[in-house]
Amino acid sequence: MAITMTESAARHVAANLRKRGKGIGLRLGVRTSGCSGLAYKLEYADEVRPEDAQFESHGVRIVVDPKSLPYLEGTQLDFSREGLNEGFKFNNPNVRDSCGCGESFNV
Amino acid sequence: MALFQISEPDQSPLPHAKRRAVGIDLGTTNSLVATVRDGVAVVLCDDAGRPLVPSVVRYGEHATEVGYDALAHAADDPHDTIASAKRLMGRGLADVASGQRRAYRFVDGEGVIRMATRSGAKTPIEVSAEILKTLRARAEASLGGALDGAVVTVPAYFDDAQRQATKDAATLAGVPVVRLLNEPTAAAIAYGLDNAAEGTYAVFDLGGGTFDISILRLTRGVFEVLATNGDSALGGDDFDHAIVDWARDESRLPALSAVDARRLLARAREAKELLTQHDAAPLIVSFADGARLELTLSRETFGRLTHALVAKTLVPVSRALRDAKLTASDIKGVVLVGGATRMPQIRHAVAACFGQAPLTNLDPDEVVALGAAIQANKLVGNRDGDDWLLLDVIPLSLGIETMGGLVEKIVPRNSTIPVVRAQDFTTFKDGQAAMALHVLQGEREKVSDCRSLARFELRGIPPMTAGAARIRVSFDVDADGLLSVSAREQTTGVEASIAVKPSYGLTDAEIARMLQDSFAHATDDAAARTLAETRVEAQRMVTATESALAADAALLAPQERNAIDHALAEVQRRLEGDDRDALSAAVSALNAASEGFAAKRMDRSVAQALAGKRVDAFDSR
Amino acid sequence: MIDFSRSHFDLLGLRPGFRIDAEALERAYRDLQRRVHPDNFARASDAQKRLALQASARANEAYRTLRDPVARAEYVLALRGVDAASETDTRLPVEFLTRQLERREAAEEAKDAHDDRALGALIDDVRREAAEARDEVARLLDASDPATPMRVREWRFLVKLADDLDALRDAQI
Numbered sequence: 008m009a010i011t012m013t014e015s016a017a018r019h020v021a022a023n024l025r026k027r028g029k030g031i032g033l034r035l036g037v038r039t040s041g042c043s044g045l046a047y048k049l050e051y052a053d054e055v056r057p058e059d060a061q062f063e064s065h066g067v068r069i070v071v072d073p074k075s076l077p078y079l080e081g082t083q084l085d086f087s088r089e090g091l092n093e094g095f096k097f098n099n100p101n102v103r104d105s106c107g108c109g110e111s112f113n114v
Numbered sequence: 115m116a117l118f119q120i121s122e123p124d125q126s127p128l129p130h131a132k133r134r135a136v137g138i139d140l141g142t143t144n145s146l147v148a149t150v151r152d153g154v155a156v157v158l159c160d161d162a163g164r165p166l167v168p169s170v171v172r173y174g175e176h177a178t179e180v181g182y183d184a185l186a187h188a189a190d191d192p193h194d195t196i197a198s199a200k201r202l203m204g205r206g207l208a209d210v211a212s213g214q215r216r217a218y219r220f221v222d223g224e225g226v227i228r229m230a231t232r233s234g235a236k237t238p239i240e241v242s243a244e245i246l247k248t249l250r251a252r253a254e255a256s257l258g259g260a261l262d263g264a265v266v267t268v269p270a271y272f273d274d275a276q277r278q279a280t281k282d283a284a285t286l287a288g289v290p291v292v293r294l295l296n297e298p299t300a301a302a303i304a305y306g307l308d309n310a311a312e313g314t315y316a317v318f319d320l321g322g323g324t325f326d327i328s329i330l331r332l333t334r335g336v337f338e339v340l341a342t343n344g345d346s347a348l349g350g351d352d353f354d355h356a357i358v359d360w361a362r363d364e365s366r367l368p369a370l371s372a373v374d375a376r377r378l379l380a381r382a383r384e385a386k387e388l389l390t391q392h393d394a395a396p397l398i399v400s401f402a403d404g405a406r407l408e409l410t411l412s413r414e415t416f417g418r419l420t421h422a423l424v425a426k427t428l429v430p431v432s433r434a435l436r437d438a439k440l441t442a443s444d445i446k447g448v449v450l451v452g453g454a455t456r457m458p459q460i461r462h463a464v465a466a467c468f469g470q471a472p473l474t475n476l477d478p479d480e481v482v483a484l485g486a487a488i489q490a491n492k493l494v495g496n497r498d499g500d501d502w503l504l505l506d507v508i509p510l511s512l513g514i515e516t517m518g519g520l521v522e523k524i525v526p527r528n529s530t531i532p533v534v535r536a537q538d539f540t541t542f543k544d545g546q547a548a549m550a551l552h553v554l555q556g557e558r559e560k561v562s563d564c565r566s567l568a569r570f571e572l573r574g575i576p577p578m579t580a581g582a583a584r585i586r587v588s589f590d591v592d593a594d595g596l597l598s599v600s601a602r603e604q605t606t607g608v609e610a611s612i613a614v615k616p617s618y619g620l621t622d623a624e625i626a627r628m629l630q631d632s633f634a635h636a637t638d639d640a641a642a643r644t645l646a647e648t649r650v651e652a653q654r655m656v657t658a659t660e661s662a663l664a665a666d667a668a669l670l671a672p673q674e675r676n677a678i679d680h681a682l683a684e685v686q687r688r689l690e691g692d693d694r695d696a697l698s699a700a701v702s703a704l705n706a707a708s709e710g711f712a713a714k715r716m717d718r719s720v721a722q723a724l725a726g727k728r729v730d731a732f733d734s735r
Numbered sequence: 736m737i738d739f740s741r742s743h744f745d746l747l748g749l750r751p752g753f754r755i756d757a758e759a760l761e762r763a764y765r766d767l768q769r770r771v772h773p774d775n776f777a778r779a780s781d782a783q784k785r786l787a788l789q790a791s792a793r794a795n796e797a798y799r800t801l802r803d804p805v806a807r808a809e810y811v812l813a814l815r816g817v818d819a820a821s822e823t824d825t826r827l828p829v830e831f832l833t834r835q836l837e838r839r840e841a842a843e844e845a846k847d848a849h850d851d852r853a854l855g856a857l858i859d860d861v862r863r864e865a866a867e868a869r870d871e872v873a874r875l876l877d878a879s880d881p882a883t884p885m886r887v888r889e890w891r892f893l894v895k896l897a898d899d900l901d902a903l904r905d906a907q908i
Contacts, residue, residue: 020120048121049119050120051122095119097118336768493778503768503772530798530799534789534792592788658783662779662780662783705781
């Protein structure tokens with residue numbers, strides 16, 4: 008299953024990349040940590056590593072390392088504004104439960 | 115649901131690795147501490163669920179009590195229970211109205227005010243520090259560890275001495291201040307970000323002891339204070355005293371003891387609060403000798419008694435509007451801040467003045483602390499995605515004494531901070547070797563009508579004929595609104611400078627001694643705490659350098675990069691040891707090594723701000 | 736480090752001159768402050784903090800000067816090597832000064848007589864003349880006319896007078 012993003016997320020990623028002045032796309036990943044086991048990584052990608060899986064959504068390249076891929080399959084990245092905050096949101100169908108704030112999760 | 119920002123490669127933050135940041139509203143009557151939790155600013159409550167800490171400190175027989183516990187003794191232990199210390203911040207004894215002299219046992223003397231208590235003479239700064247300690251403890255318990263940064267609010271109309279006193283109180287209390295923020299501006303942040311407001315707003319802030327009016331323009335995430343005005347000795351307390359004076363007149367009371375006076379004042383305050391909801395309120399006081407006072411105060415009488423006080427708030431309003439070059443009809447909304455704005459006569463006066471009902475959808479007691487928390491959260495770096503910005507002003511002009519006892523203004527009021535301004539002066543006698551500089555704040559022309567901030571001397575001016583020396587006096591006001599002054603003779607480079615330590619403030623030595631004393635009494639170990647503080651500072655420096663390198667290493671030549679890497683490694687090595695001095699030296703070395711890098715990054719930021727602008731700027735005229 | 740020898744116009748990416756696009760100025764100022772303001776460097780190194788303070792103060796100075804039309808005109812003259820605001824050259828035509836002195840007296844009288852209408856009319860008059868001076872200064876600056884500094888001084892005087900009279904009127908209420 009693909010990893011995608013909404014149009015609004017793609018627009019923000021593209022704008023951020025332009026502002027940053029370098030980078031080939033976005034790297035998503037997970038690592039173990041936090042109160043509920045796993046935590047997301049959301050970073051600029053400056054390179055594609057040979058083992059990476061690649062996706063493209065609304066013109067933005069997404070790279071994911073193979074270890075993270077099973078935890079992220081089917082995820083859609085969204086951009087949203089909640090009160091004072093704005094930022095990216097992971098809509099991840101694999102998540103069974105997450106800690107109160109959603110920064111870490113379990114599958 | 116958490117919202118994420120994009121990080122640099124391999125720099126995704128750990129979950130919950132948020133820095134602990136709080137906003138503190140150190141009020142005349144009540145104080146609060148707030149933080150941003152899951153993107154929402156919230157006030158931190160005590161175990162009993164109470165958000166406020168009454169700004170009252172009691173130096174008791176066995177312990178120092180703060181808040182409700184102290185307030186409970188305000189009447190029966192009046193001399194050792196200090197309330198409204200904020201009104202004395204940055205002031206000398208001569209500033210205290212004679213009517214208020216009886217409230218405490220003031221110690222005669224020059225400089226900062228001292229009050230005799232069971233625990234010795236206390237300055238208002240130390241009293242405030244006790245309140246801040248209580249707030250710090252509440253925040254640490256709630257956030258689970260030492261604070262990384264705090265924004266402490268001050269009335270916009272506070273002068274330099276009052277701001278410095280507030281910052282000193284925070285230092286004494288171990289509160290890591292990242293910014294002093296003006297109270298009305300804090301309220302505007304809380305209000306504006308919550309309501310996605312755009313346009314020009316007035317913030318009318320009547321607290322327990324201070325009054326501020328600020329006019330702000332909100333444009334696409336920039337909060338720009340256009341003008342501020344106020345009265346740092348006008349507040350809800352004065353309305354209480356008006357009731358007290360009325361009661362004395364009505365019942366021809368004899369001179370009251372301190373205990374009885376406090377009782378009457380407490381009842382007067384209750385009557386005032388009742389009148390926000392009711393048309394009349396009872397004023398019943400039982401005095402120590404068994405005598406009883408029984409009066410009824412109607413809302414109408416209260417309005418008549420305080421008519422002059424209400425009118426007094428409208429003068430700064432019109433001055434602020436004039437300075438902003440606006441009229442009342444340009445104001446899109448008026449935000450009310452401070453418990454005293456609950457009084458109906460205030461609401462009516464504000465509505466009449468601006469021709470619209472004021473906005474009251476945020477709790478006037480909490481809104482300042484909430485705004486400060488939002489600013490603190492941004493300043494400590496929790497919110498990379500935030501791109502709003504605050505541009506504040508200094509409330510009162512800064513100047514220097516010239517011939518004939520007149521003040522030459524160097525930084526005019528309502529200048530956006532930070533601001534650096536210089537002016538040249540010269541000698542008036544042949545061979546004059548020294549020049550005395552007297553720094554003042556205020557709007558009046560005569561020295562005697564302005565507040566004296568500090569005096570210092572530039573010595574070693576080489577012999578020259580009168581008028582030949584060129585002495586450049588430079589005023590630097592930082593983003594906290596704090597002033598430092600330096601003077602330099604231009605032809606020879608002789609220099610003198612001071613961080614303005616106000617006449618009514620504490621010296622650095624006094625603060626150091628007070629800190630030592632507080633360690634002597636506490637279980638806290640001074641050495642351990644300074645090591646911990648140096649570590650925090652070193653860690654901050656490491657993080658700052660690493661993220662600067664991650665973003666902009668390309669700007670560096672190989673040798674520069676080498677030097678920074680070396681210095682960075684040294685700090686990291688010293689962080690593992692316990693040698694504070696070595697760690698401190700390593701941090702200084704890293705600072706020095708990265709100076710050129712910092713300059714290049716700043717340059718590039720400026721260039722980026724201009725990139726792509728030139729063309730439209732050229733075409734759009 | 737931010738280059739302090741750059742002109743205010745250059746710093747804000749505007750073409751030097753008296754006639755500027757007020758909106759472009761505001762936009763450029765806000766964009767610059769968004770990047771250099773000390774609030775963005777609260778946790779940065781001390782060197783970076785100091786630079787941010789200097790850069791932000793420099794941006795404020797540029798904005799303050801260019802936003803105020805009189806200060807802007809003086810600044811344009813200064814860039815051309817003419818010091819209109821100099822303390823050594825405060826000359827104004829005697830007839831001009833006499834007229835303003837008379838106005839000030841008339842204002843005092845109107846205030847004492849509580850004649851707000853007369854005071855208001857006087858202020859409107861001064862403001863209108865200040866606006867005329869502004870238009871004329873714009874033309875004179877375009878033509879690099881040697882009469883510009885004198886006219887700028889008159890203009891500054893009129894603006895100051897109008898502000899003073901406003902304050903007088905406020906004090907009366």
